[in-house]
Amino acid sequence: MMSSLADASGCWFQVNGLLYSSCSVHILLGIRVNKDVIRHIVRRIFDMEYLKVENRQLKDVIRKDKLIYRSKAMQDIMRTVKKVAPVNTPILITGKSGSGKELIAEAIHNLGNSAGTENRKPLIKINCPAIPATLLESELFGYQKGAFTGATTDFKGKVRLADGGTLFLDEIGDLPLNIQPKLLRLLEQKCFEPLGSTTTVTINTRIICSTNQDLESMVEKGLFREDLFYRINAITINIPPLRNRREDILPLSEFFLSKYSEEMGKKITGFSEGVKRALMSYDWPGNVRELRNVIERAVVLSGGQGITLSDIPLLESQEECPEEQVGESKLKDLEKKLLTDALRKCNGNITAAAGEVGISRNTLRYRMKKYNLTRTS
Ligand SMILES: Nc1ncnc2c1ncn2[C@@H]1O[C@H](COP(=O)(O)OP(=O)(O)OP(=O)(O)O)[C@@H](O)[C@H]1O
Numbered sequence: 001m002m003s004s005l006a007d008a009s010g011c012w013f014q015v016n017g018l019l020y021s022s023c024s025v026h027i028l029l030g031i032r033v034n035k036d037v038i039r040h041i042v043r044r045i046f047d048m049e050y051l052k053v054e055n056r057q058l059k060d061v062i063r064k065d066k067l068i069y070r071s072k073a074m075q076d077i078m079r080t081v082k083k084v085a086p087v088n089t090p091i092l093i094t095g096k097s098g099s100g101k102e103l104i105a106e107a108i109h110n111l112g113n114s115a116g117t118e119n120r121k122p123l124i125k126i127n128c129p130a131i132p133a134t135l136l137e138s139e140l141f142g143y144q145k146g147a148f149t150g151a152t153t154d155f156k157g158k159v160r161l162a163d164g165g166t167l168f169l170d171e172i173g174d175l176p177l178n179i180q181p182k183l184l185r186l187l188e189q190k191c192f193e194p195l196g197s198t199t200t201v202t203i204n205t206r207i208i209c210s211t212n213q214d215l216e217s218m219v220e221k222g223l224f225r226e227d228l229f230y231r232i233n234a235i236t237i238n239i240p241p242l243r244n245r246r247e248d249i250l251p252l253s254e255f256f257l258s259k260y261s262e263e264m265g266k267k268i269t270g271f272s273e274g275v276k277r278a279l280m281s282y283d284w285p286g287n288v289r290e291l292r293n294v295i296e297r298a299v300v301l302s303g304g305q306g307i308t309l310s311d312i313p314l315l316e317s318q319e320e321c322p323e324e325q326v327g328e329s330k331l332k333d334l335e336k337k338l339l340t341d342a343l344r345k346c347n348g349n350i351t352a353a354a355g356e357v358g359i360s361r362n363t364l365r366y367r368m369k370k371y372n373l374t375r376t377s
């Protein structure tokens with residue numbers, strides 16, 4: 001890093017612990033240059049040092065979150081992540097299930113928090129649909145002893161735990177309408193009252209929301225408050241589905257392959273060319289999560305050093321026809337078969353079948369309706 005001071009003999013600059021004077025720069029360059037030029041050169045050195053540190057921080061965050069990408073779309077997203085990380089503006093992350101919304105939220109938090117590890121700021125995550133609507137308000141905003149039957153002690157709530165850090169509201173589209181005004185107030189005035197309390201609590205937290213629903217059409221249908229919608233999406237980051245950023249498929253596959261091979265103590269070197277082609281042409285309705293599950297299963301099943309098509313039944317039939325012929329209808333058939341097999345294997349249990357193929361319950365229900373499938377198809 002650079003610092004500078006001036007005395008009667010001219011300017012002194014310190015770059016990376018080495019002291020330079022304008023005089024020494026003259027000698028180094030072997031020419032006479034004026035102070036402005038020297039200042040410009042040193043400023044450039046300073047800028048380069050700054051960029052190096054910043055790049056190192058970004059790489060650390062990416063490595064920590066194991067965010068893998070190569071596509072232009074994801075490079076643009078990471079550029080935005082870097083810009084928004086240091087400011088407290090609310091962010092809405094949209095994208096299909098399994099596309100990496102939570103990972104991006106973590107990257108924003110970690111990058112905004114990379115100053116030091118001793119004073120890590122909290123990252124509090126709430127999965128809105130996972131908490132019964134009747135409990136969500138108290139879980140979020142806490143309650144005072146005696147607020148309702150069973151409230152035997154004070155409870156702080158998740159929002160207060162996020163003070164000074166980040167509150168990540170996953171699947172915000174599932175936030176019940178009756179709680180939405182309270183969240184709006186938190187966003188606008190940074191305060192709220194716990195249940196049963198008249199004391200106003202003020203907190204400073206960054207709020208990141210995510211959704212795989214179309215909030216705009218929910219607003220039109222009266223299912224989501226318009227004012228809240230505009231407040232949470234001051235900045236929107238949309239993560240495209242994996243099929244729209246195919247350059248990421250192979251780097252992600254290789255990453256998952258080495259991760260699971262290492263975890264399972266297997267020495268698997270790579271994918272056959274057929275597997276690579278099939279990975280690239282499949283549509284990945286469950287996005288990165290589905291890809292991760294497929295590779296994990298392939299590593300479990302693989303008996304040899306490389307992954308072949310027989311280790312990935314989902315892709316096996318796809319490779320049988322030439323790449324150009326893997327059309328929409330073929331993919332639909334494959335998807336239908338995958339869902340039917342999963343439902344059969346899990347005895348019609350939607351949650352288990354969704355987990356099996358690496359998609360959410362809602363996505364599975366939607367796709368069952370689309371293909372006219374029943375639990376016992
Ligand atoms: N770019 C990526 N690099 C590495 N792993 C990724 C990437 N994107 C997603 N994943 C992995 O895919 C899985 C799903 O990601 P994540 O939970 O962030 O998705 P999501 O969009 O929040 O899904 P949902 O809508 O179902 O909650 C996780 O295991 C995550 O680690």
Ligand SMILES: [Mg+2]
Nearest residue numbers: 101102170210
């Ligand atoms: Mg998520």
